[in-house]
Amino acid sequence: MTICAIYARVSDESQLRGDSLQHQIAYCREHARRRSLEEGAPWTTPEDFVYVDEGITGTSMVRRPAVQRLLMDARRHQFDVVLFKGISRFARDTVDALVMLRALMASGVRVLSMEENFDSARDSAEFIFTIHSALAQAESEKTAIRVRVGAAQKARLGQWNGQPPDGYILDVHSKHLVVDETVALTIRDIFAMYLEGYGVRKIAEALNQAGRYTKRGCLWTQRHVSRVLRNPVYQGDVVYGRREKRLVVPDASNPLSRRKRAVYVADSDQLTVCQDAHPGIVPREVFLQVQARLQRQRVSSGPTGNQQWLTKGLxxxxxxxxxxxxxxxxxxxxxxxxxxxxxxxxxxxxxxxxxxxxxxxxxxxxxxxxxxxxxxERLTCQKLPEHDTQRELRNLHAALERQFAKSQKLFDEYTDGILEREQYERLNQEIQRRIRALEQAKEKLHAVLQKDNQVVDAGELARxxxxxxxxxxxxxxxxxxxxxxxxxxxxxxxxxxxxxxxxxxxxxxxxxx
Ligand SMILES: [Zn+2]
Known part of the structure; x- marks a missing residue:
């Protein structure tokens, strides 16, 4: 019997394609059933081994709980095969996908993707997988661009993309925003309080104490108030592209810590603006005054020097x-x-x-x-055994002495007429060469000894x-x-x-x- 795990994940695009989690799981189950029929041996897909990733955006793939469980159970050999509908469902991009594939294969798990007819049991699995996943990534990027262009086009016509902000409701027919008077009062008060000199923290506090919560019934936070104050939707404009998701690597030593983070786009050329797309909640002058004050506040928020706050974050x-x-x-x-x-x-x-x-x-x-x-004290470096060096030095000295003596003897033999001048010079040359070599070795040893004496106590250095x-x-x-x-x-x-x-x-x- 082959035990199969199913991995399903929803991404931004799969929701657009109507590719729900249930659909992905059913697709995998059907595939397993067909395999059973073909092979005449059952492929079971127990409920316990269905891993569902609800696409927590912004987290690194390998850190997601479902992925963690899948990898851990694979290491424990709980199942033989992992099924998923398509490689684009398997991972966000090629790097993540390959990391997952390798981790699963290392645990002896077979990986099957239905749409691409990919099977890790075949030859050059990794190569084929990489190509499929690179194609999937390119496709997903293309989709993202299509979605973005479509949304920008809607924005140009003054239509709203996504959830309406606090103070507005969406007219489903015209796709334009309509003022929601109950919350609009709070929004007006936020702008008014800010211009009266309240800070964002004070505003949030005052609203919460008065029991005036956000549209979703949550407490107001400093960040939420600050977002309201900066959002041009409240002066009647639709501005598309203010926030953009960028891939960041928070921990440089760990490339897998990659995640997407929303950043505000500073360049106004990249924004799509439709003025007076819907009724404003605050007059334009008020919105502009608030922006000016926000700008001043930013400038005066603390000294920006090279000061380092040591325990920040701890x-x-x-x-x-x-x-x-x-x-x-x-x-x-x-x-x-x-x-x-x-x-x-x-x-x-x-x-x-x-x-x-x-x-x-x-x-x-x-x-x-x-x-x-x-x-x-226990970190103290063991010094080189000095006596070894000293002994070596003594040996060198003795060898030098011997060569000097030889040289002297040779000279005596020459002066006594025992050796010819030619013979003497040839033999002496050899002796002089040995002396030079020995002296070089002696110098080297001296240098070692010198350094030895400079060795500092490593423990003391660390302290x-x-x-x-x-x-x-x-x-x-x-x-x-x-x-x-x-x-x-x-x-x-x-x-x-x-x-x-x-x-x-x-x-x-x-x-x-
Ligand atoms: Zn506290």
């Missing part, structure tokens, strides 16, 4: 949220709870902490712990490096950051009064503290 608030850096008007840096910044004081009670003091505390604590923990780099007057902030990241998993800020708060450092290694 810090955790008492509530467990990340902490991010903010600046007051005087340019002093503070760490604040990210959750509180986003959702207001109702989400977290913790106050801000002076960045400089906190970082110094973290550095000195890590320094103290590491100095105590690392057995630097010094740590002390130097884990301090505020660090010679290289990047290195300090790296050292911290290497040893420290996170720094938990504990409850305390005002600036006097305790920190707990969680190391990446098992540690007795």
């Amino acid at each position: 810090l955790r608030c008492t509530c467990g949220s990340r902490m991010t850096i903010t600046y007051n008007r005087a340019g002093t840096a503070y760490y604040r709870c990210a959750r509180r910044r986003e959702r207001g004081a109702s989400a977290c009670q913790s106050g801000h902490i002076r960045a400089l003091a906190l970082e110094q505390a973290v550095l000195s604590q890590v320094r103290k712990d590491l100095l105590e923990l690392i057995p630097f 010094q490096t740590l002390v130097n780099h884990l301090s505020k007057q660090t010679p290289n902030p990047h290195l300090t950051k790296e050292i911290l990241a290497l040893f420290v998993d996170r720094v938990q800020v504990c409850k305390g009064v005002g600036q006097h708060r305790e920190i707990a450092i969680h190391y990446r290694f098992h540690c007795p503290f």
Whole structure:
């Protein structure tokens, strides 16, 4: 009996083609049934081995839970064959696809793709697979372009693509936006409050406290408010192409950490704009005033120097949220709870902490712990056994002495008339050559000895490096950051009064503290 696993995945394009998960799974099941008939042996497709990937966009392929389970079960030899409808369903692009194929084949699993009639049990499977998957990738790129061109065309006519934003509903017939008065009030208030001088955090807080939630019934966040303020849809325009997905590799040492990230397009030439496509929720002047103020805020948001915030990303608030850096008007840096910044004081009670003091505390604590923990004395380099070198040197000296003596004897024999001048010169030449070789060897040994004496205590060097780099007057902030990241998993800020708060450092290694 052949046990088959099924892998199904929906991508942006497969939804467009009406290629649902159920369809993909049914397709694979039917294929397995046919195989059973052909081979006269059953191919079963147990429900447990159907791996469904609902296309979490933005995550790297190999990190997806369904893929992880598939690969793990393959390693445990839970099934013999993996079926999927087509290579474009198998992976997002050629690199991902090939990584998956190799991982599965290494586990002894046979890989079958129905549409391409691909079978990894055949010769040059990898080669054929790569070609199919490159073609699939090209096809998917073509589709993406088609979709984009179509959407831009709709936008040019003032029609809306996708979900309507807060404050609007979509007229399904005309594909134009219609104002949703219940939420439009909130949107107007957001713009008004911002112009009155409220910050985005304060606005989110005020709305949440008043029980005025987003269209989906969620709490307003700082980011959400900020997006509303920047969205030209509210002055009556349809602007297509403001956000674009780009492939990024967050971790340079791991090419498989690739994922897609949405970025805002800065170049206005790339945007498709239709002015007055629908009724605006705020007047154009208001929208422009808000954009001008947003621009000013951006300029005054903290000093941008070469200052490095050492523990950024490592810090955790008492509530467990990340902490991010903010600046007051005087340019002093503070760490604040990210959750509180986003959702207001109702989400977290913790106050801000002076960045400089906190970082110094973290550095000195890590320094103290590491100095105590690392057995630097045991890192001490074993020096080359010196006496060996010395003995070799003594031997060389003796050999040289012998050659000198020989040379002297030869000269005596020549002066005594025992040797002819010609004989003497020939023999002496040989001796002089040996002397030169020996002297060169002696020089080399001397150099080795010299270096030997300069060998520094490696343990002491490592200790010094740590002390130097884990301090505020660090010679290289990047290195300090790296050292911290290497040893420290996170720094938990504990409850305390005002600036006097305790920190707990969680190391990446098992540690007795
Ligand atoms: Zn917090």
